Amino acid sequence: MQTFFESELERLRKRLVKMLNLVDSQLEKSFRVLLKGDTDYVEIIRQDENKIDKLDIKIDKLCQRIFALAQPVAGDLRFIMASLRIGTEMERISDMTYEITHRSEAVCQYHKLLKKYKIPGLLEDIKKSFNQIVETFNNGNSALAFQIIEDCKDMDETCKEIFNEIVSDMTKKSDVIIIATDLILIMRNLERIIGHIENIAESIIFIIDARIVRHPGLRSKDSKD
Numbered sequence: 001m002q003t004f005f006e007s008e009l010e011r012l013r014k015r016l017v018k019m020l021n022l023v024d025s026q027l028e029k030s031f032r033v034l035l036k037g038d039t040d041y042v043e044i045i046r047q048d049e050n051k052i053d054k055l056d057i058k059i060d061k062l063c064q065r066i067f068a069l070a071q072p073v074a075g076d077l078r079f080i081m082a083s084l085r086i087g088t089e090m091e092r093i094s095d096m097t098y099e100i101t102h103r104s105e106a107v108c109q110y111h112k113l114l115k116k117y118k119i120p121g122l123l124e125d126i127k128k129s130f131n132q133i134v135e136t137f138n139n140g141n142s143a144l145a146f147q148i149i150e151d152c153k154d155m156d157e158t159c160k161e162i163f164n165e166i167v168s169d170m171t172k173k174s175d176v177i178i179i180a181t182d183l184i185l186i187m188r189n190l191e192r193i194i195g196h197i198e199n200i201a202e203s204i205i206f207i208i209d210a211r212i213v214r215h216p217g218l219r220s221k222d223s224k225d
Contacts (some may be wrong), residue, residue, distance in 0.1 A: 005070040012062050012083055019055045020134045022048055022158040023090045023097070027130055027193075031123045034186070037108035045101050052094040059087040076208060082203040089196040090204070093130075096189040096196075101184040103189075110179055117162045117183075121178070125155055126190065129197050132139045138200070142208040149213070152198035159191040178195075 026048045030042040063080050067071060072080055107114070114120060128149050136144040141171055170178040176183075202213050
């Protein structure tokens, strides 16, 4: 028979998994709107955002209740601390995803430009990384989490390259100017999503390995002092 503490931890895990799956689905739908103009998904994405916001609040309150009543230690404490951060990161991904959907309606018809800037490939890589986030959270695979972090750094560089190419083309090509503002804002949101995915991977490593992998340069400096 589960204790109160064990049942609360299980409830927290289930809410995180539910939130992960919702964000995963939201990303998929948002990218379909951008690439294929499937505007039927727009209202579903908005509804999903509301569900994700509510789950974020529920996760926050549940973590507070566990802290107040159970006094967790060691691995359980790491899990609760990381859960707070993961919930916040997913809520922010949801916000960025909805913003991309809003901007996509003006951009989705320009298929050739999207392909020219290799945006479909970037979206595929982002979706793959978030799929892996779900996998590593469910399976406790820290090696995969480390790989996600490396992949996020590569995707971040790709975002910067695409952004610079769009800005350069704005002064030369009239078809780019028409959608440049929306496209630039979409790229900025994709860049932020990649950053949030990287943060979630770091939190999962913290849960599994009890390692803090943020700001490695600062840790290296501190170790010498």
